[in-house]
Amino acid sequence: MGKRVTILDVAAAAGVSRQTVTRAMNGMGDISESTRRKVLEAAEQLGYRPSRHARSLVNRQKTHALGLVVASLRNPYFTDIAADMLSEATARGWQLMIAASEGEAVEALRLLSTQVDVIAGHFGESDAEVRDAAQGLPVVLLESRSELPGVHSVEIDIASGITDAVSALRERGARRFGMVDSAYSERIRGVYEPSPKREWFEAAVGDQLVGVVVGEETISGGGRGFAELLRVHPDIDAVLMFNDLMALGAIQGAHSIGVDVPGEVRIVGVDGLALGDAVDPPLTTISLDQQSLASNTLDIVETLAKADFARIDPIHRSVRSKMLWRESA
Amino acid sequence: MGKRVTILDVAAAAGVSRQTVTRAMNGMGDISESTRRKVLEAAEQLGYRPSRHARSLVNRQKTHALGLVVASLRNPYFTDIAADMLSEATARGWQLMIAASEGEAVEALRLLSTQVDVIAGHFGESDAEVRDAAQGLPVVLLESRSELPGVHSVEIDIASGITDAVSALRERGARRFGMVDSAYSERIRGVYEPSPKREWFEAAVGDQLVGVVVGEETISGGGRGFAELLRVHPDIDAVLMFNDLMALGAIQGAHSIGVDVPGEVRIVGVDGLALGDAVDPPLTTISLDQQSLASNTLDIVETLAKADFARIDPIHRSVRSKMLWRESA
DNA sequence: GGTCAACCCGTGAAGGTTCACGGTAGAGAG
DNA sequence: CTCTCTACCGTGAACCTTCACGGGTTGACC
Known part of the structure; x- marks a missing residue:
């Protein structure tokens, strides 16, 4: 009753083993076309859906998650940043989880900290407060700079x-x-x-x-x-x-x-x-060239990922701003 | 080398068992204050961070994830919706994962489908295309209505x-x-x-x-x-x-x-x-009262969650629009 | 001295998937 | 007939955490 349908259910229904179901679902080799069809049919029939958690667990999190904290999604400046971050992250195979602090950054941080590997964002709070609320997660400060260990930054010049x-x-x-x-x-x-x-x-x-x-x-x-x-x-x-x-x-x-x-x-x-x-x-x-703000942030994040999110020396980047001459000046 | 630090590492470092570490980390009872401190210290020292995947796996996904597909985060209409969805989801203990389709909704759907339990959004594609791209995930159509089984909707009147x-x-x-x-x-x-x-x-x-x-x-x-x-x-x-x-x-x-x-x-x-x-x-x-668009969507989503995301009869809601008299008329 | 609670801590199992490897059958070669 | 090779499929283990339960100490009280 209300039990989740697992890969074993599909395997049983199709009369094969787990591994064969995996092969069918993920389009791998070592499987005959007829079996693949049979499995896919059984999966469809049962409404089988692989558990993202079990999958990520064994995959050592090949697809990482980045948390973004912005002040508000109702401010076009932040949504522009969010949009840039989102496309940059997606392009590099990262998930982006957005939190709107609406003034309460610590609260947003606490929420994100159990769900992501790195946190980036704008914060009103002091660097130390942010670092503590991040519960040991690496933090990338946007548009400012910190001297705290474990706190990286991308500032805009x-x-x-x-x-x-x-x-x-x-x-x-x-x-x-x-x-x-x-x-x-x-x-x-x-x-x-x-x-x-x-x-x-x-x-x-x-x-x-x-x-x-x-x-x-x-x-x-x-x-x-x-x-x-x-x-x-x-x-x-x-x-x-x-x-x-x-x-x-x-x-x-x-x-x-x-x-x-x-x-x-x-x-x-x-x-x-x-x-x-x-x-x-x-x-x-x-x-402010939010595009390269985003790409620099992702650079840092990927460096962090390579180091397995261990404490490494803070990375600081700076992005040049550039004039956009339109007609008002 | 580059190995993730697990609960066992912390346990070994603190000279206790897994379970004790869990108790310390999650602020549970049945643990002495001195042991708790010892464990917390070891965890801090090693930079231990519980795996969200392992945790969610055993927790039967107490915290669910909802995927939102919008056309673009550069359009204020959609960011307003995203903002409402985000606050509504957060308030109800859901994660929100946002994807900007930028025209390619199918691509966005495929990406999200492995990460979330339900998908909501606006789509240019036909209902059937959306349903197929969702790979069996329940879908909530925003601002339109479908007669397809498994496709729910919240329309705005x-x-x-x-x-x-x-x-x-x-x-x-x-x-x-x-x-x-x-x-x-x-x-x-x-x-x-x-x-x-x-x-x-x-x-x-x-x-x-x-x-x-x-x-x-x-x-x-x-x-x-x-x-x-x-x-x-x-x-x-x-x-x-x-x-x-x-x-x-x-x-x-x-x-x-x-x-x-x-x-x-x-x-x-x-x-x-x-x-x-x-x-x-x-x-x-x-x-368009995006606020209640969001809350109605979350209502549906929670109903779906209660039914364990099985195929249930499509739910359709309708939100009344209301006049906002300002000075231009 | 024995009984019982309260307190603290550890062990087996489960949760769902993928990886690495091992195994079987059939076809073809010698 | 035996051997090898290929194509296909299955089994044990690992991933990391939490739950349920069980075990051991300590102290109080009869």
């Missing part, structure tokens, strides 16, 4: 992208720079501290910096931030938005307050979201 | 949503209706045939239908379709867009050609994308 963007904007005539930074740190830690992007940006523009305001990392937050920035500093001619989502809002906001983009103000985002190509004018952005 | 939308638009004064339909069938089968949405729409508006054009299912495709529709029929005062993505384009297109929304033309989309709330004016849409 946004700094160079920002420098490139600023010098290219200068070539196009920009002289008065502004930025809308993220209010993230304020929400989390109660007090605002400049994001790394802001620091790189300030270093790049030097004394041509006119003003910086802070906004929520959403489309509408970007719109409000942009409007605020231009209200205070109407003479700004180039704005770096913290991310593409906010930049999308900025473009929209520019429409409403009657500012011409890129005529009066050039707008640059950060992320390289596909969505940025669908607005008018299409968004110029510092593309 | 968009028809009633469209009827509701039309009558509400009439109350608001709309009298000349138009629609931008999807060109999907044309791309796939070479010849355009009206989508079900168009048929329901036409049935609802009756002789108040002014015109229908066809467009690509993207933001820009929606913009082009909308502009085209208004060029041919400038007197239209309400437009149903095939989906939200296209509706977003329509709103944008209305901006560019100087049409006031909803003053001159009311725009309604279909999907209920979160993104629709971020544009100006916010998009009114026929929301």
Whole structure:
């Protein structure tokens, strides 16, 4: 009653042995065509389905599993990453198990840790917390870097992208720079501290910096931030938005307050979201090259797999960001 | 060399038996605190990690796996669904394995079929093809319905949503209706045939239908379709867009050609994308209630699990769509 | 001293599959 | 007729964990 149909049931039904059923099911040799048909028929009849667990158990996990932790599947940035990871992983014969932390990364980690061999992801928590929650699993930190043993990382070199963007904007005539930074740190830690992007940006523009305001990392937050920035500093001619989502809002906001983009103000985002190509004018952005983020991650993961997931010296990679010139700048 | 560290290695290192290690690792009783510490230490030392396969094998798969096939993780509609499925599955103790078919659903199915117990998803292929590719796994069709045995389904009642939308638009004064339909069938089968949405729409508006054009299912495709529709029929005062993505384009297109929304033309989309709330004016849409799509799917899946995934009579559910009145209509 | 619980720990079996090897039958060669 | 070779099929073992049960100590209590 409710008992699972095993390979032995099929074997009995077909009047053969386990091994013969295996040969039939997996299209191996050493079996006559007639027996193969007989077995396949019996299997079909009984609704036999090999147990993936028993199979993986004996196969020494030829097909590995990678766990991906993202903040939310409702944020296009993370879904883009998930999409890239998924195709990269699938292409290399890895399973990808996705968990959306929705703020609770530790919880997501605990869930994944019993199901996968490696964990990759973005985490709000400290490196040490992450490492502990991973229960000894190797961890690949995305877009940041850690010095902890057993914690690998792939960071994205946004700094160079920002420098490139600023010098290219200068070539196009920009002289008065502004930025809308993220209010993230304020929400989390109660007090605002400049994001790394802001620091790189300030270093790049030097004394041509006119003003910086802070906004929520959403489309509408970007719109409000942009409007605020231009209200205070109407003479700004180039704005770096913290991310593409906010930049999308900025473009929209520019429409409403009657500012011409890129005529009066050039707008640059950060992320390289596909969505940025669908607005008018299409968004110029510092593309984070999530594709090679994914491939670098998988490189690390495969190295880890070769070492049988033992503790090996942390691997750190860096991915260059690159400009995606569209029409908003 | 490269051998996996098993429970026996830990047991030997700690000078105890397998069972004791199990007790220590899983926080069970019948073990002294000192032994537990000793075992945990040895496990930590050796980097021991229980094999999920061996564990699931003996546990009769207490934690099941559900495979989800979506067309693409770059389409916000599908990522919204994936997000809902993920949280619903996680909440019920299921794993979710996502596969992006990117057109090749059969390939994705074959991949998933060895890893999960049930498959749910959207498929371009015929029901029979899907059923065969699933290799005997039960299948839950999303947003459509099949009469095949062993193929369950959760459909979304968009028809009633469209009827509701039309009558509400009439109350608001709309009298000349138009629609931008999807060109999907044309791309796939070479010849355009009206989508079900168009048929329901036409049935609802009756002789108040002014015109229908066809467009690509993207933001820009929606913009082009909308502009085209208004060029041919400038007197239209309400437009149903095939989906939200296209509706977003329509709103944008209305901006560019100087049409006031909803003053001159009311725009309604279909999907209920979160993104629709971020544009100006916010998009009114026929929301597909992906939340209950997900929960209904999981209901079916759990019923299937109770029946040990045997062939049982197909289960069909229907989810009502509901209007999300925002400002574009 | 004996009985009994409570506590702690170990052994056989099971779970479903694949790998490595061994075995049988028939055909062809000598 | 005997030997060898090929084609086909079966048996033991291994993969790693948990469950069910059984065994041994210790201390309390009569």
